[in-house]
Amino acid sequence: MDGVLRSDVKVDVSTRRVRCYDLLLRILGLALTMVAAIVAGVNKETETIPVTLVDGMPPLRVPVTAKWQQMSSTVYFVTSNAIACAYSAISLVLLLATRNRKNNVALALLMLDLIMVALLFSANGAAAGIGIIALNGNSHVQWHKVCNVFPNYCRRGAASIVMSMLGSVVFLWLVVLAALDLHRKSR
Numbered sequence: 001m002d003g004v005l006r007s008d009v010k011v012d013v014s015t016r017r018v019r020c021y022d023l024l025l026r027i028l029g030l031a032l033t034m035v036a037a038i039v040a041g042v043n044k045e046t047e048t049i050p051v052t053l054v055d056g057m058p059p060l061r062v063p064v065t066a067k068w069q070q071m072s073s074t075v076y077f078v079t080s081n082a083i084a085c086a087y088s089a090i091s092l093v094l095l096l097a098t099r100n101r102k103n104n105v106a107l108a109l110l111m112l113d114l115i116m117v118a119l120l121f122s123a124n125g126a127a128a129g130i131g132i133i134a135l136n137g138n139s140h141v142q143w144h145k146v147c148n149v150f151p152n153y154c155r156r157g158a159a160s161i162v163m164s165m166l167g168s169v170v171f172l173w174l175v176v177l178a179a180l181d182l183h184r185k186s187r
Contacts, residue, residue, distance in 0.1 A: 023095060025174050030088035032167035033120070037081035040127075040160035043068045045153035066150040073126040074157070080123035081164050084116045084171070106185075110178040113171055120168040127161050 044067045050059035068074045091109055098105050134154060137145040147154035 019095070021177060022174065023092070025170050025177070026088050026092050026095065029167050029170040029174070030085055030092065032163050032170060033081045033085040033088060036160045036164035036167060037078050037085055039156055039163065040068055040074060040081070041078045043153055043156045043160070045150045047149055049149060066146070066153045071130055073130040077123045077127040077160070077164070080119050081167070084120055084167060087112065087116055106178060106182060110175060110182065113174045113178060117168060117171045117175055120164060120171060124161055124165050124168060127157070131157055131161065
């Protein structure tokens with residue numbers, strides 16, 4: 001009888017530890033995706049660039065602004081991080097509201113966490129791909145480098161991608177921990 005009681009206590013402590021990690025990872029995912037969405041969402045830089053209209057004439061100085069709304073990949077990136085941030089907040093509330101987690105709630109959170117992983121990794125890939133083109137250009141299609149003209153814009157964009165990538169890894173850990181927890185409960 002005493003051995004049965006101790007094994008129940010170990011399961012209870014293990015469940016609490018998983019819930020504690022789950023809570024901390026969700027808070028971290030919320031913070032990282034929020035920071036990524038905000039940094040990318042306010043990213044804007046204006047520079048004056050010389051434009052030569054006719055050879056031999058002095059260049060015309062034109063102010064040009066780089067904004068996050070001008071690139072569809074960045075709009076997708078900001079939107080995806082905002083969705084992941086909102087989902088993190090909702091899942092935190094759901095996690096705190098359900099003290100005794102049922103398998104169906106855990107399974108639903110696992111599926112939604114997996115969707116967030118896919119959403120964030122695809123948005124990170126899209127934004128990073130355009131970021132590489134902005135950094136290096138593409139001579140085959142005559143796309144010129146822009147990070148040499150808008151260095152602060154590119155630095156903030158890179159920082160937001162790093163934050164979002166860390167958020168993606170946090171959601172991936174949530175999926176792994178939830179799958180292990182469901183596997184442990186099924187035995």
